[in-house]
Amino acid sequence: MMETVLMEKFVQVDGVSKAYGDNIVLEGVNLRMTQGELCTVVGPSGCGKSTLLRLILGQEQPTAGTVKVHGKEVGEPSPERGIVFQRYSLFPHLTVLGNIMAGSRLSLGLIESRRCKKTIEQEALQYLDYVNLSEHARKYPHELSGGMQQRVAIAQALIKKPKILLMDEPFGALDPGTREAMQVLILDLWKRHGMTIFFVTHDLEEAVYLGTRILVLSQYYQGADLDRPLNSWGARIVADYPLRRVAASTRVKETASFGHLIGEIRREGFDPEYLQAIEDFNLQHPDSVL
Ligand SMILES: Nc1ncnc2c1ncn2[C@@H]1O[C@H](COP(=O)(O)OP(=O)(O)OP(=O)(O)O)[C@@H](O)[C@H]1O
Ligand SMILES: [Mg+2]
Structure with missing residues (x-):
């Protein structure tokens, strides 16, 4: 029993702060994620969502605290941690299939990837099928719609078989219909694939629909340091909800409880007038730590 309490989680963010010069972006962020979670992250623009994602990716180092994935402190980006950005620049001179194969090759190294060309191609075709792009294997990125390009980017990230997939507003540039299809995908x-996903989005509806857990990151709370001006705090996780996935149908978005939760999140994280004391944060998830 004792052991499970002490065991490190798959993602373990402990006491993390991040400042750029005088600008304190994140402050005292603690997060424990279990393998297999689909954790969505929302918060006001500029609150530090992408910064937190980049810390987990290893592209940024915390000013204080530690970030570990799978027991190891995150040093620099590694194939263990895949990333999909809002606009992913695919290689323009490579076909869809070539782009996905490139994803696999990068993680294998040159010599091994030459040796296994046929196997890699087979595998790339399989991933193309996962993202429903089989008929477009020979096309070039400029011949694809935004949604299709984003599906190539997802396949390119997945083929590297990352232990965790980090997504920063991956559907932000898509029209609503395409966006919903991508959510279902x-x-x-x-x-x-039993993946672990950390998914940043502006869209509260998307976050509540997709997540098994939603984190609300915000700088709008009442810090204890009276010497600092109001609202000068680095963002913290001010709410953390477990979400129960009842049905995959997008119809759930129309239900009253769905709308109610969105209203709650909007108040807790997005209202500059609503300032909770740190000890009153709504941390409902069992793995939450203040
Ligand atoms: N490399 C950097 N150098 C200096 N400041 C930075 C850097 N990256 C981010 N910031 C600052 O950190 C803060 C948080 O930025 P971040 O991009 O993480 O916010 P965000 O929540 O992802 O915003 P958005 O919702 O608009 O994407 C901003 O004030 C930004 O100006
Ligand atoms: Mg961002």
């Missing part, structure tokens, strides 16, 4: 891939 990502849920399907997540289930099929």
Whole structure:
């Protein structure tokens, strides 16, 4: 029993602060994620969502505190941690298939990837099928729609078989219909591959629909340091909800409880007038730590 309490989580962010010069972006952030979680992250623009994601990726180092993934302190980006950005620059001179194969090659190294060209191609075709792009294997990125390009980017990240997939507003540039189709696709891939996903989005509806857990990151709270001006705090996780996935149907977005939760999140994280004391944060998730 004692052992489970002490055991480190798959993602372990402890007492992390991040400042750029005088600008304190994150402050005292603690996060424990279990393998297989689909954790969505929302918060006001500029509150530090992308910064937190980059800290987990290893692209940034914390000013204080530690970030560990799978028991190891995150040093620099590694194939263990895959990333999909809002606009992913695919290699323009490579076909869709070539782009996905490139994803696999980068993680294998040159010599091994030459040796296994046929196997890699087979595998790339398989991932193309996962993202429903089989008929477009020979096309070039400029011949694809935004949604299709984003699906190539997802396949390119998945083929490296990352232990965790980090997504920074991956569907932000897509129209609503395409966006919803991508949400359904990502849920399907997540289930099929048992992935761990950290998913940043502006869209509260998307966050509540997709997540098994939603984190609300915000600088709007009442810090204890009276010497500092109001609202000068680095963002913290001010709310953390477990979400129960009842049905994959997008119809759930129309239910009253769905709308109610969104209203709650908007108040807790996005209202500069609503300043909770740190000890009153709504940390409902069992793995939450203040
Ligand atoms: N490399 C950097 N150098 C200096 N300041 C930075 C750097 N990266 C981010 N910041 C600052 O950190 C703060 C948080 O930025 P970040 O991009 O993490 O916010 P965000 O929550 O992702 O915002 P958005 O919702 O607009 O994407 C901003 O004030 C930004 O100006
Ligand atoms: Mg961002």
